[in-house]
Amino acid sequence: MAIDVDQCKITYYPAPVLRGRAAPVEKIDDNVRRLVEKMADILVEKKGIGLAAPQAGVGLRLFIVSLSGKREDARAYINPTVTPHGDLDEVEEGCLSVPGVWAKIRRYKKATVTATDLAGNQFTEEAEGLYARCLQHEYDHIEGTVIVNRMGEAARIAHRRQLKKLADEQEGK
Ligand code: NI
Numbered sequence: 001m002a003i004d005v006d007q008c009k010i011t012y013y014p015a016p017v018l019r020g021r022a023a024p025v026e027k028i029d030d031n032v033r034r035l036v037e038k039m040a041d042i043l044v045e046k047k048g049i050g051l052a053a054p055q056a057g058v059g060l061r062l063f064i065v066s067l068s069g070k071r072e073d074a075r076a077y078i079n080p081t082v083t084p085h086g087d088l089d090e091v092e093e094g095c096l097s098v099p100g101v102w103a104k105i106r107r108y109k110k111a112t113v114t115a116t117d118l119a120g121n122q123f124t125e126e127a128e129g130l131y132a133r134c135l136q137h138e139y140d141h142i143e144g145t146v147i148v149n150r151m152g153e154a155a156r157i158a159h160r161r162q163l164k165k166l167a168d169e170q171e172g173k
Helices: 030-046 129-142 153-158 160-171
Strands: 050-052 062-065 075-093 103-116 122-128
Touching: 030 050, 030 062, 050 129, 062 129, 075 129, 103 129, 103 153, 122 129, 153 160
Parallel strands: none
Antiparallel strands: 050 062, 062 075, 075 103, 103 122
């Protein structure tokens, strides 16, 4: 997949790229490395802790995480699998692609992630707490799921105006 990295920018719900299952990264080349750099730019600028490629407009199975929000801590997870386990927990979450919406989202407290890094090496890690939550959130993105799909009816009603505004903005594009 040829990516025009210069054209990459943050995408907002309900953009179609955020609602489909992303495709595997076939080759870790300069194009993919430039995309990761661009995603790190967006992450730092928007003050996030995780960003998936569909959020930069690219439907690839790739995300970055930086729990500190610092660029130097940003790490790439290419073609990841995230397997949640343990107890469930409900914590308030937001998403850079769904601005103005915060809702309690139920997720597992722990997760096992296996992915390929930018050097092409596969790694596996056990995560818990915020890290585990972030991995589940970003994995959702490459599966075409956003917090809007996971929040309860009450939150959906509470945020209906903002969700309508986001939908209208998408229509206008
Ligand atoms: Ni998100």
